[in-house]
Amino acid sequence: MLRFCILFILLGLAQALSASSYYSPQTPFKTSHKPADLPQLNPTHSFWIDSLGANPLADEGSTGTLTDAADVCIIGSGITGVSAAYHLANTVKSERFPVPHQGTKVRAVILEAREFCSGATGRNGGNLTPYEFFSFNKIQSLFGHEAALRFYAVEDYSVAEMVRIAKESGWADEVDLVEGGHLNVMLTESDLSELQEDFASAIAAGRNVNASWLSREEMNATFGTYNWGVRTPGYNLWPLKFVTQLFKQSLKITPQLDLRLHTHTPVTSISPANSASPSVHRWTLTTPRGSVYCSSVLHATNGYASHLLPHMAGPSGIVPVREQVVAIRAAAPPEVLSTTSWLGNEGYWFPRPLEPSKSTPLVILGGARSAAGPPFEVDTTDDSVINGNVGIVLRNFLPEMFPGLYAPGQEPEAEWTGIMGFTSLDIPFVGPVLSSHSSTPPNLNIATLYKGQFISAGYAGHGMPRAFACAEVVVQMILDEFTGTEWISPAWFPKPFLTWVRDDEN
Secondary structure: OOOOOOHHHHHOOOOEOEEOOOOOOOOOOOOOOOOOOOOOOOOOOOHHHHOOOOOOOOOOOOOOOOOOEEEEEEEOOOHHHHHHHHHHHHHHHOOOOOOOOOOOOEEEEEEOOOOOOOOHHHHOOOEEOOOOOOOHHHHHHHHOHHHHHHHHHHHHHHHHHHHHHHHHHOOOOOOOOEOOOEEEEEOOHHHHHHHHHHHHHHHHOOOOOOOEEEOHHHHHHHHOOOOEEEEEOOEEOOHHHHHHHHHHHHHHOOOOEEEEEEOOOOOOEEEEOOOOOOOOOOEEEEEOOEEEEEEEEEEOOHHHHHHOOHHHOOOOOOEEEEEEEEEEEOOOOHHHHOOOEEEEOOEEEEEOOOOOOOOOOEEEEEEOHHHHOOOOOEOOOOOOOOOHHHHHHHHHHHHHHOEOOEOOOOOOOEEEEEEEEEOOOOOOEEEEOOOOOOOOOOOOOOOOOOOOEEEEEOOOOEOOOOHHHHHHHHHHHHHHHHHOOOOOOOOOOOHHHEOOOOOOOO
């Protein structure tokens, strides 16, 4: 039967808009599962987006002439959409992507409903943490040995590439990239035992695990909390600034790519191109500013995907889920708090780099969705409101976890919500858009209902360490369709992520 993974939502264990865990199916309540709405026009103010000067591309391309046609149209300007543009630029530079007409450029356009990067990427918890072994037994039981190892390999690859690009391009400091590591906190012996079993199974399966275990006494002496911990590699960063720099870099890669961005240009529908369009363009994207003719379309819309793809609403597709985050000032200096990112007890958090005029850092903290009560923020795309009950729990979270390091009753300096996209298997859809699932790869060169449309979405709250690599895969598929080449999976990519490999019966 269909697995809509609600227990995770019931427990409120969302580890970030950029982190997630695997969980068991349970359906104690029903929600509408209607197609997603367009993003709200008046969202809550995210620290990442609304800090002064943080979003120079906020309104880019929102006025003036709308791009009339493109070879590749990307819907969404978050980490997936901009990563896709980056990978596309590299394929064009390598002369693998065919120029449609001799003497012209490959044309690509990113269409964004609101400000640049105003969805989950601009509203998440700021973590860039690849999983080392968490939930290994669950993943292996669901998907098998080889796929389980690739679940971690895709994140290793994605994060390593993002860090490499930022460092080699010279803007790692500009995007506040910090290699602070990651600490998973365990409050009970049961939690500790489960993680230890995952750790042992991952090693037995052949994964080279990088982890160090800390006793309660070590955690208390070092970090001021009397709980068990396990430390793994991890980063934190300013997600919007990273995506901004990646977009700017994509513009410079090759003059053979004409890449454009239109913000405040929501795509309201997609239909087969009419007779007025050039023959090479298969789809018409309708926006309030006019139509854009496209040869290939990439849905990089995550929790909003079912707005344009209604058949993907509900548990067999992508379900939007709201998450809440605060930016709250610590009462201790950075050397006491460290630069580590954390996960535990319904929360995820990390101290930001210290601002010049401050003596204590701002901490980004999210989670506590169980405090919302049924239906636990499921099936909503409204990020214009704050849940008061969740806010109360978030305000009390850190003072209770770290007595003396955070002031009780401290009000956040910012509080916001964002929309994640969950799937029944807690894994993304990557590949051609299909009207129904199949156990065999689709022939990209055979006409289908959605031929030329692709998707990379539904990251289940763990998009930051996955989306860059998933976008690379889907761009390669777009290229292979253009050239009539058979797509070959990278060695690090998990087969279950593919749109035609879904096992909802497990």
